[in-house]
Amino acid sequence: MAVKQILMGLNGDEAVAYAAKHALVDVVAAYPITPQTIIVEKFAEFVADGEVHTEFVSVESEHSALSACIGAAASGARTFTASAANGLELMWEAVFLASSIRMPIVMAVADRSPSGPINIHGDQTVSLGCRDTGWIMIYCENSQEAYDSTLQAFRIAEHPDVQLPVMTMLDGFVLTHTLENVHILEEEVAHRFVGRRQPMQIDVAGQTVPFKLDPKTPITIGPLQLFDYYMESKVQHSEAMERARPIVTAINDEWAELTGRKYGDGYLQPFKVADADAVLVTTGSSAGTARFVARQLRAEGKKVGLLKVRTFRPFPHKSIAKVLANVPVVGIFERTHTTGSLGGPLFNEVRSALYDGETRPVVLGYYGGLGGRDCRPEDFDGIYKELLKVKETGKPPKSLVKYITVRT
Amino acid sequence: MAKVKTQPGYKEIPPAGVTFKPATDYKTGDWRNKRPHRDEKKCTRCLTCWVFCPDAAISWDGKDLHFNFNYCKGCGICANECPVKCIEMKPEE
Numbered sequence A: 001m002a003v004k005q006i007l008m009g010l011n012g013d014e015a016v017a018y019a020a021k022h023a024l025v026d027v028v029a030a031y032p033i034t035p036q037t038i039i040v041e042k043f044a045e046f047v048a049d050g051e052v053h054t055e056f057v058s059v060e061s062e063h064s065a066l067s068a069c070i071g072a073a074a075s076g077a078r079t080f081t082a083s084a085a086n087g088l089e090l091m092w093e094a095v096f097l098a099s100s101i102r103m104p105i106v107m108a109v110a111d112r113s114p115s116g117p118i119n120i121h122g123d124q125t126v127s128l129g130c131r132d133t134g135w136i137m138i139y140c141e142n143s144q145e146a147y148d149s150t151l152q153a154f155r156i157a158e159h160p161d162v163q164l165p166v167m168t169m170l171d172g173f174v175l176t177h178t179l180e181n182v183h184i185l186e187e188e189v190a191h192r193f194v195g196r197r198q199p200m201q202i203d204v205a206g207q208t209v210p211f212k213l214d215p216k217t218p219i220t221i222g223p224l225q226l227f228d229y230y231m232e233s234k235v236q237h238s239e240a241m242e243r244a245r246p247i248v249t250a251i252n253d254e255w256a257e258l259t260g261r262k263y264g265d266g267y268l269q270p271f272k273v274a275d276a277d278a279v280l281v282t283t284g285s286s287a288g289t290a291r292f293v294a295r296q297l298r299a300e301g302k303k304v305g306l307l308k309v310r311t312f313r314p315f316p317h318k319s320i321a322k323v324l325a326n327v328p329v330v331g332i333f334e335r336t337h338t339t340g341s342l343g344g345p346l347f348n349e350v351r352s353a354l355y356d357g358e359t360r361p362v363v364l365g366y367y368g369g370l371g372g373r374d375c376r377p378e379d380f381d382g383i384y385k386e387l388l389k390v391k392e393t394g395k396p397p398k399s400l401v402k403y404i405t406v407r408t
Numbered sequence B: 001m002a003k004v005k006t007q008p009g010y011k012e013i014p015p016a017g018v019t020f021k022p023a024t025d026y027k028t029g030d031w032r033n034k035r036p037h038r039d040e041k042k043c044t045r046c047l048t049c050w051v052f053c054p055d056a057a058i059s060w061d062g063k064d065l066h067f068n069f070n071y072c073k074g075c076g077i078c079a080n081e082c083p084v085k086c087i088e089m090k091p092e093e
Helices: A013-021 A037-048 A060-074 A084-090 A091-098 A126-132 A144-160 A189-194 A232-257 A285-300 A317-323 A343-353 A376-392 B048-052 B077-081
Strands: A004-010 A027-030 A057-058 A079-083 A104-110 A138-139 A166-171 A181-184 A202-203 A207-210 A267-272 A278-282 A304-309 A309-314 A329-334 A361-367 A401-403 B033-038 B058-060 B063-069 B085-091
Touching: A004 A013, A013 A037, A013 A104, A013 A166, A027 A037, A027 A060, A027 B033, A037 A057, A057 A060, A057 A304, A057 A376, A060 A079, A060 A084, A060 A091, A079 B033, A084 A091, A084 A126, A091 A232, A091 B048, A104 A126, A104 A144, A126 A138, A126 A166, A126 A309, A126 A343, A138 A144, A144 A166, A144 A181, A144 A189, A144 A232, A181 A202, A181 A232, A189 A232, A202 A329, A267 A317, A278 A343, A278 A376, A278 B058, A285 A304, A285 A376, A304 A317, A304 A376, A309 A343, A329 A343, A329 A376, A343 A361, A361 A376, A361 B033, A376 B033, B033 B063, B077 B085
Parallel strands: A027 A057, A027 A079, A079 A104, A104 A166, A138 A166, A278 A304, A278 A329, A329 A361, A361 A401
Antiparallel strands: A004 A181, A138 A309, A202 A207, A267 A304, B033 B085, B058 B063
């Protein structure tokens, strides 16, 4: 039985700000950038009104924002920041640093297309560019999921077996600026769910000390590591990411019990995939539109399904192979642009996950929604029809990857 | 290939590159190519150098100052900060 919740009209950014408020964040260091600005603005209001105990650090750039968060997190504080596109690009150096020195920071990323041509609207190119930075990455479909995932993110990040930063993505404008009904928890219930940050205990020089900067138990965080120790630290980082796998699921389950909202196994949300002739795989807000179309096509008797990838890091390659094992044709729709490669990150990861299967499906990639271009139901309808045609004729098109909604 | 292990493996070292020995075990004094020489008569024992030394290589025993050359890297900050200019940096021999 889910707990009592409060229904509010919130856009995605506000939903994230409420989640950060409910997470009892100690330090927020952030810099405004469209379409993330409302998160920071709303949170600054909470600080000004004395509704939170948070230290709000106004910084001069995104590089400083994440750097300040790293310092705060190293002292044992719960830290939060938010950014988008050009801002995230500017903090790039610190993005790697945060994860490799194991700072459990939570960052909301309001997905916006990279410049240029200069653009403020949504696509996922920049956040997916972070796929090798060692952060846990969660893509949200709607504002409700943005609230839910942000609260979950603190639990995942700070888990002593994980101790890694988490990025939660919400599509620019489509989610960040669009009013939705969002259920939020009562503060005390949320506080009980997130708890307080407990520093991980580590063994240093023969004694067990908390992993934080504390004069009583001094440690050095972030020292120089060259060819002698660098690789060992990378393997440790990789193992921490592997340990995060069951924790993402466990916290998603705990959340489902508390709120009644469940996001599949925390990684994948399949919709009518088991008997499907064709399945579309996508992330973020596009999943909602594609599910709407899949439902319509099902009503017409067409066997189509949808697979929403919610968590991109750690990437659920094994469960993707399992879920798509009997699907003959798979389409990957991504709001990402990669040049000089066969398909974008989602296409490559999914296709690679299917390589070891007994029956390899035909996998086709679709680029769309770049620079905030609409991803309309008719566009997904077109993709589904094309996938079904491939199933029927058994002939894949010459080009495996293509752009949709582009004028010729 | 023969297994040669001279340093601890990834399961033995603390996470995130936290040093697995106390900082005092890392004797960094051999990086030094200039050594501080203090004129004890000129020195007023104001302890400015003690405050500024980034390696805590200067100690105060209640009467006088001492340089610990196991840790002094020869950066010269003490000489630069000394208000009476009683410290001179001379090349190591």
